[in-house]
Amino acid sequence: MTAPGDPAGGPDGPGGGAGTAGVGRAGGGGPRRDEAAELAAALGDTRWQPPRVTPLDRRLAVDRDSVERGLASLVLTVIELLRQLMERQALRRVDLGDLTEEQVERIGTTLMALEEQMTGLREYFGLTPEDLNLDLGPLGPLLPTD
Numbered sequence: 001m002t003a004p005g006d007p008a009g010g011p012d013g014p015g016g017g018a019g020t021a022g023v024g025r026a027g028g029g030g031p032r033r034d035e036a037a038e039l040a041a042a043l044g045d046t047r048w049q050p051p052r053v054t055p056l057d058r059r060l061a062v063d064r065d066s067v068e069r070g071l072a073s074l075v076l077t078v079i080e081l082l083r084q085l086m087e088r089q090a091l092r093r094v095d096l097g098d099l100t101e102e103q104v105e106r107i108g109t110t111l112m113a114l115e116e117q118m119t120g121l122r123e124y125f126g127l128t129p130e131d132l133n134l135d136l137g138p139l140g141p142l143l144p145t146d
Contacts, residue, residue, distance in 0.1 A: 034050075036050065037050070068125075069125055069126065069127070072121070072125040073125070073127055073131055073132065076118065076121055076122060076125070076127065076132055077132040077133075077134060077142065077143075079118065080118060080129075080132050080143060081142065081143060083111070083114050083115065083118065084143060084144070086111065087111050090107045090108075090111065094107075
């Protein structure tokens with residue numbers, strides 16, 4: 001508990017009351033509370049400094065080619081995932097026998113054309129099929145590796 005008149009926020013101090021020490025208000029009240037600094041002081045760590053924030057462009061080496069390749073990789077990953085899902089769904093429908101021969105032929109031709117386009121786009125951007133398979137950590141890879 002702080003003493004009355006204590007700048008840390010006693011009842012008569014700038015905070016205005018118990019539990020509101022230094023908390024900034026919408027009306028432009030007292031100074032902003034630095035909880036991290038207060039915690040460090042309470043733990044006796046006098047060396048603590050707030051982290052330095054640097055502009056994003058100084059933390060990341062961003063060039064047009066890497067951004068373009070990264071974006072292409074992300075978009076092609078989503079397209080490849082959808083292509084594989086469509087292929088699996090088409091195979092299920094063929095196995096169920098609810099498609100005509102003409103529909104089976106059209107689906108097969110469409111999926112082959114899409115796979116050729118994907119291969120061309122991967123080559124254009126210098127990507128391999130493994131580049132499109134995101135690692136989801138404990139969940140494993142995004143795309144099946146069969």
